[in-house]
Amino acid sequence: MDGHDLITIGQLSTRAGVAASALRFYEDLGLISTAGRSSAGRRQFTRDTLRRVAFIRTAQRVGLSLDEIKAALDTLPGGRTPTADDWTALSTAWRPRLDEQIRLLESLRDDLDGCIGCGCLSVERCALYNPADAAGRLGHGPRYLKGNTPADAGVAT
Numbered sequence: 001m002d003g004h005d006l007i008t009i010g011q012l013s014t015r016a017g018v019a020a021s022a023l024r025f026y027e028d029l030g031l032i033s034t035a036g037r038s039s040a041g042r043r044q045f046t047r048d049t050l051r052r053v054a055f056i057r058t059a060q061r062v063g064l065s066l067d068e069i070k071a072a073l074d075t076l077p078g079g080r081t082p083t084a085d086d087w088t089a090l091s092t093a094w095r096p097r098l099d100e101q102i103r104l105l106e107s108l109r110d111d112l113d114g115c116i117g118c119g120c121l122s123v124e125r126c127a128l129y130n131p132a133d134a135a136g137r138l139g140h141g142p143r144y145l146k147g148n149t150p151a152d153a154g155v156a157t
Contacts, residue, residue, distance in 0.1 A: 006035055006044040016053040023053070031056055031070055048081045055082045063101050064094065107145055131155060 013020040026032045027043075032052055034043045052073075059069045072090050076082060082090065134153035135143040143153070150156075 005047060007047060007049075008038070009043040009045065012045050012049060012053070015050055016057070018053055018057065026053070026056060029066060029070060031066065031073060052081045055087070062094075062098060064097075068094075068097075103147075104145060 007015070009020050009023055012018075013023055016023075023032065024043075027034065032045070032049050035046045036044055038044055055073075056066075056069055059072070060066070064072075072093075073082070075090075076086060130144075130150070130153070134150070134155050135148065138148045138153055139146075144150070
């Protein structure tokens with residue numbers, strides 16, 4: 001590989017549309033790696049890092065965490081950049097996770113006008129659907145948005 005196959009962190013940042021600080025963060029997490037440093041000590045990356053960053057950003061946009069993305073990238077042989085076939089395999093494996101996220105988003109969208117975050121989905125009916133914070137016994141967060149029902153919390157409706 002000659003110097004023409006390498007790009008600086010600034011070039012990678014510009015081409016990928018990602019702040020250099022985010023790229024350094026990705027590097028710290030092991031999501032991307034440098035090909036070395038220039039004689040001036042600047043990080044240099046191979047051009048295929050652009051595709052790897054695009055993969056990371058796409059996976060983030062569909063709601064995957066950086067931990068999930070790292071786990072996926074760690075399955076690739078030799079830490080290489082994902083190919084189209086790799087993306088198909090990974091996206092197929094992520095389908096149940098994404099389907100659940102879609103279900104939660106649809107539920108939130110459909111009930112957003114009444115939700116105040118407690119999970120009962122109604123300002124007027126909190127005493128009915130979540131008396132004495134019964135949903136709190138089911139766990140943290142908006143339990144009814146997460147799929148629990150008042151019946152799960154022992155509330156008769």
